[in-house]
Amino acid sequence: MSLLRGARERWVRTGGIELCVAEMGDPDRPTVVLVHGYPDSKEVWSEVARRLADRFHVVLYDVRGHGRSTAPVPLRGGFTLEKLTDDFLAVADAVSRDRPVHLVGHDWGSVQGWEFATVGRTRGRIASFTSMSGPSLDHFGHWMKERVARPTPRRVGQVLGQGARSWYVYLLHTPVLPELAWRGPLGKRWPGLLRRVEKVPTDGYPTGSLPQDAARGAWLYRDNVRSRMLRPRPDAYAHVPVQLITPTGDAFLSERLYDDLSRWAPRLVRRTLPVKHWVPRTRPDQLAAWIAEFVTAHEEGGAALPPAVVSGRRYADRFGGQLVVVTGAAGGIGRATALAFAEAGARVVAVDRDAEGAARTADQALRAGAPGAWPEVVDVGDEQAMEKLAARVAAEYGTVDVLVNNAGIGLSGSFFDTTADDWRKVLDVNLLGVVHGCRFFGRQMVERGQGGHIVNTASAAAFQPTRLLPAYGASKAAVLMLSESLRAELAGRGIGVTAICPGFVNTGITATARFAGVPEVEERRLRKRTAGLYARRNYPPEKVAAAILRAVAENRPLVPVTPEARAAHLLSRFAPGALRALARVRPPL
Incomplete structure (x- = not known):
């Protein structure tokens, strides 16, 4: 069964080769051409293409010698970048003669794309280029030459590191052996390897x-790599806007390869995903969203790109377009966190039992730069309500990338x-609300199989005992241990878990905190006094939000935020007796 259901096929002849071209969507809409890598065929893009086809004219073709396209005779010399450029131009002329196309490439499709986007004869035929997991061979050659010519310990380490990652390139240059391996045991075992190592869903993929x-396809390497690496073009400048999507877990390509890329691509947008090499199969949802956003932006003069991406705000490359759920988002740390993710270009679901507060946060998130923001009204302690929320979010917005369990009450x-x-x-x-969030949203992350991150807001009270907070401290200590245990369980699935431990932060929790065992009048007085003390401390929730984004980006297990929280954490490890002594002191309330 074809993975490209509903696609229209045609054949394009170029240089004695017949290319199998598939089209989806309305031909009157902007054309997006998806070019596959090695050892794939056009079906690697099936899930991305399906998601783009309702908005664009999507075109996929089997690169010469792959899939249903014919191969050159002889193979040697038949896969040069010059001939591959001829193929691309023939396809572009066949499917979109009067308008430039938006080009997307993965792996060797991206290597080809860099050639198409930098040679003069394609000028005016490409509107934008999205690259992933495949550098320009010319840029790569200059990168190597500059590091060899001016070696430093850091540069030598980068060259050696990339050399180790490129082990397969050397093997593909050997005669006969790659062909024997692929037509023999490797070809049979490849789907299983992709499943185990890359966590790639392989239903119907790869094709027969x-x-x-x-x-x-071994001739892609033999015909191009050595010659371009030794003699890279000095004029390999992109004449189109470029979106670079870098999988940070790519086993074959170092992120350092792209350090100097803005020199070659002046109109560059960077994105990163914490996934492995085969992004079109593992994260088609995120790729489709970013491709659609980039294409739309350059069809409309750049206006559709989120401000976070345009301005190069911190973490925009990491969180742009991702789906983030924040509980307790009506105010305080929750609102600040939702807005911080929005400023980084994330889509935000603001969850709170305060409907008006959640709606305000969602509205502010849109104004801060979120490409989408939605309020949801839920009591996190209600298990059934949380289960329905998780199902609704998955159905309407997709699988959550980052979950922030922040809702809490004071006592x-x-x-x-x-x-x-x-x-x-x-x-x-404080505890079961976190448990429900981890269970229902965390399970979605696990089932997707492509990682994610969970942040649980604990407290300095999790490791700093006090005579006045037995229930609150116990709930937060439980959140801390839950986070550590869950982090251990999910580590092998690429899902990070962080416990955030703020100290005295100026938020609304003090105004709603309860004081047990006192009359109502005295409780109001204590609330007012406590709120005043926190206001005088004046540690803003925005600093906690910044710590949360940094913790997710760095996959940190535990983050005490304020100076007093960090001091208490150190004492709990190295001088617990001092903390026990402090716990006996009654605060002057």
């Missing part, structure tokens, strides 16, 4: 032509004044 495609008072009902209320929100 894989052994033949891979054997012929102060002695242990014997804290009733069983008090305990239930605190644990329902």
